[in-house]
Amino acid sequence: MSETLSGAHILCRTLADAGVDVIFGYPGGAIMPFYHALPEYPRLRHILVRHEQAAAHAADGYARASGRVGVCVATSGPGATNLVTGLATAHMDSSPVVAITGQVSRPMIGRDAFQETDIIGITLPITKQNYLVQDAADLADVVTEAIAVAQHGRPGPVLIDVPKDVQNQKVEYTPAAVVGAQHAAPLPKAGDDAVQRAADLIAAAQRPLLMVGHGVILANAYAEVRALAEKTGMPVITTLLGISAFPEGHPQHLGMPGMHGEVHVNRAIQRADLIVGIGLRFDDRVTGNLAAFAPRAQVVHIDLDRSEIGRNVPTAVGIVGDARAVTRRLVAAIQARSCDAWRAEIEGSRRPQDASFRGGMSPEAILAAIHDATGGECTIVTDVGQHQMWVAKLFPYRRPNTHITSGGLGTMGFAVPAAMGVHLARPGEPVWAISGDGGFQMNMAEMATMVQEGLPVKLAVFNNGYLGMVRQWQQFFHGKRYSSTPIWSPDYVKLAEAYGIPGYRVRHASELADAVGQANAALGPTLVEFVIEREANVFPMIPPGGSLSEPIEAAV
Amino acid sequence: MITTHTVDVLLDGTVLMLNRAVGVLRRRNVTVEQLTVRPCGPPEGGGGVSRMTFVLHTDAATADRVVQQFHKIVGVRAVEITTVHDPNTEEQP
Numbered sequence: 001m002s003e004t005l006s007g008a009h010i011l012c013r014t015l016a017d018a019g020v021d022v023i024f025g026y027p028g029g030a031i032m033p034f035y036h037a038l039p040e041y042p043r044l045r046h047i048l049v050r051h052e053q054a055a056a057h058a059a060d061g062y063a064r065a066s067g068r069v070g071v072c073v074a075t076s077g078p079g080a081t082n083l084v085t086g087l088a089t090a091h092m093d094s095s096p097v098v099a100i101t102g103q104v105s106r107p108m109i110g111r112d113a114f115q116e117t118d119i120i121g122i123t124l125p126i127t128k129q130n131y132l133v134q135d136a137a138d139l140a141d142v143v144t145e146a147i148a149v150a151q152h153g154r155p156g157p158v159l160i161d162v163p164k165d166v167q168n169q170k171v172e173y174t175p176a177a178v179v180g181a182q183h184a185a186p187l188p189k190a191g192d193d194a195v196q197r198a199a200d201l202i203a204a205a206q207r208p209l210l211m212v213g214h215g216v217i218l219a220n221a222y223a224e225v226r227a228l229a230e231k232t233g234m235p236v237i238t239t240l241l242g243i244s245a246f247p248e249g250h251p252q253h254l255g256m257p258g259m260h261g262e263v264h265v266n267r268a269i270q271r272a273d274l275i276v277g278i279g280l281r282f283d284d285r286v287t288g289n290l291a292a293f294a295p296r297a298q299v300v301h302i303d304l305d306r307s308e309i310g311r312n313v314p315t316a317v318g319i320v321g322d323a324r325a326v327t328r329r330l331v332a333a334i335q336a337r338s339c340d341a342w343r344a345e346i347e348g349s350r351r352p353q354d355a356s357f358r359g360g361m362s363p364e365a366i367l368a369a370i371h372d373a374t375g376g377e378c379t380i381v382t383d384v385g386q387h388q389m390w391v392a393k394l395f396p397y398r399r400p401n402t403h404i405t406s407g408g409l410g411t412m413g414f415a416v417p418a419a420m421g422v423h424l425a426r427p428g429e430p431v432w433a434i435s436g437d438g439g440f441q442m443n444m445a446e447m448a449t450m451v452q453e454g455l456p457v458k459l460a461v462f463n464n465g466y467l468g469m470v471r472q473w474q475q476f477f478h479g480k481r482y483s484s485t486p487i488w489s490p491d492y493v494k495l496a497e498a499y500g501i502p503g504y505r506v507r508h509a510s511e512l513a514d515a516v517g518q519a520n521a522a523l524g525p526t527l528v529e530f531v532i533e534r535e536a537n538v539f540p541m542i543p544p545g546g547s548l549s550e551p552i553e554a555a556v
Numbered sequence: 557m558i559t560t561h562t563v564d565v566l567l568d569g570t571v572l573m574l575n576r577a578v579g580v581l582r583r584r585n586v587t588v589e590q591l592t593v594r595p596c597g598p599p600e601g602g603g604g605v606s607r608m609t610f611v612l613h614t615d616a617a618t619a620d621r622v623v624q625q626f627h628k629i630v631g632v633r634a635v636e637i638t639t640v641h642d643p644n645t646e647e648q649p
């Protein structure tokens with residue numbers, strides 16, 4: 001039996017039929033037909049954000065925590081352009097976000113109509129695919145394909161631009177056809193030859209290292225990576241987005257590499273004769289100066305995206321394929337071995353961590369308080385800057401995919417809205433959004449969203465009165481000229497009160513356990529301000545463009 | 557070594573698709589010496605397919621990287637480097 005439906009209804013129905021259950025969005029003129037239809041689809045819970053950027057980050061957080069697409073909606077013009085930072089963030093970090101934007105009606109396109117912008121043109125380089133829907137009869141197929149494209153292979157954001165008259169256009173509804181073969185094709189399968197060559201290199205290496213990234217989380221390859229590590233004894237390095245892909249407490253786990261990696265981790269890279277990289281892209285924050293990166297090492301690179309193999313570092317063996325499937329075959333192909341002498345050599349260069357901040361308000365103490373209050377059963381979402389590095393280096397992640405951050409794009413303001421999406425994907429456990437005082441103020445309006453929608457996100461603000469990471473660079477590389485980095489904050493406790501949520505200010509370590517415990521136990525959203533040392537630094541630090549062999553380890 | 561590479565891309569024949577394809581070249585910041593686009597029916601008949609041919613003046617690794625980026629685009633059906641011209645070697649008639 002055929003049905004006549006408007007484009008807006010087809011949009012909603014196709015999303016609901018695809019299993020979408022939450023949408024982050026903000027209404028406006030060109031998306032009003034969609035919002036008119038939306039209440040008829042109770043399965044689609046709509047979260048009204050305070051700025052469209054937050055909708056994109058929240059959809060990203062939802063996608064990363066759930067492994068399913070995160071959906072955000074905005075109107076044309078400014079609504080659509082406000083999504084851009086969120087889409088670029090999702091693009092850099094391979095997150096399956098589907099953005100739906102209203103567009104001015106077809107006859108108005110290209111006339112500089114009110115709230116018209118070429119969002120297709122704007123988002124071309126920051127989406128995996130985008131669509132301008134010209135006919136409502138195409139909508140079901142386009143939405144279905146968009147969801148498939150966003151998730152298939154290496155995930156990424158997709159944008160669907162729907163003119164207002166297409167939303168109103170009534171057509172005979174035909175459920176979406178089966179997704180085309182291109183977007184449902186089996187993942188590439190590596191040849192046995194490459195897997196065997198990788199196994200041979202691992203068997204022959206004296207100082208092999210396993211480096212794992214986001215691809216391991218995306219492919220759910222935790223058990224396989226752990227099996228590979230334990231069968232070979234290889235020490236394991238987790239990149240920023242690979243954190244929690246391997247248990248932090250495991251005796252073979254070394255830590256994070258790169259610009260703020262610990263000395264023993266970077267030294268291990270520089271001494272290694274083999275690096276087995278799984279699901280990472282050897283970006284510049286990991287490698288430092290490429291010419292001096294891992295000078296003794298051959299590289300085995302396993303990645304789903306063929307274009308990443310050999311892109312930054314030359315590879316001895318490149319294997320294109322799903323991290324889980326390839327690693328499983330590698331485990332089967334490899335002979336058991338140990339790396340005891342090599343691991344002992346690395347341990348010899350491990351440095352004690354500096355926890356001597358004023359008032360005991362060290363990142364270690366703050367993160368230990370959060371860990372104690374949650375029992376480690378929480379997801380941490382971080383923003384960008386010094387606190388992000390402290391969390392990455394210090395929080396003892398034991399469960400997979402419990403560390404979510406903006407890695408590639410380094411988007412300040414990410415944590416607060418992304419945490420809303422993480423909560424909706426994981427309603428059963430606490431979600432802590434940790435920000436600095438700079439990043440928090442970028443998207444703190446989302447506290448209103450949390451209150452209105454009942455999203456019990458725990459907000460932590462590391463307040464040092466500076467844009468701390470930029471100030472740190474100014475200290476080391478710009479003659480201590482702290483140009484435009486001191487930043488004023490409102491009274492966060494009063495701010496919390498204004499939003500009707502509990503707020504806590506912690507100035508001394510002795511107050512940490514109580515404040516964090518209460519904030520974590522409260523039913524709704526809460527805000528905790530941690531007043532930390534003003535000019536604390538993240539050490540060690542590789543100067544931009546420097547070699548991993550030359551860390552700065554203390555202030556001069 | 558810098559050489560001249562002629563690259564052939566078979567793609568869906570829409571203006572948006574061409575925009576996307578040219579965007580790949582722009583983002584990689586490579587020098588494009590020639591660029592032609594012409595309609596081209598797929599082997600099994602039907603329409604809506606274009607052939608984009610461009611000439612890159614770059615090293616082999618970069619040319620290969622550009623090809624890999626094209627392979628990732630939804631709507632690109634085939635990509636190949638058809639000729640490599642080494643400026644130090646001259647063909648005599």
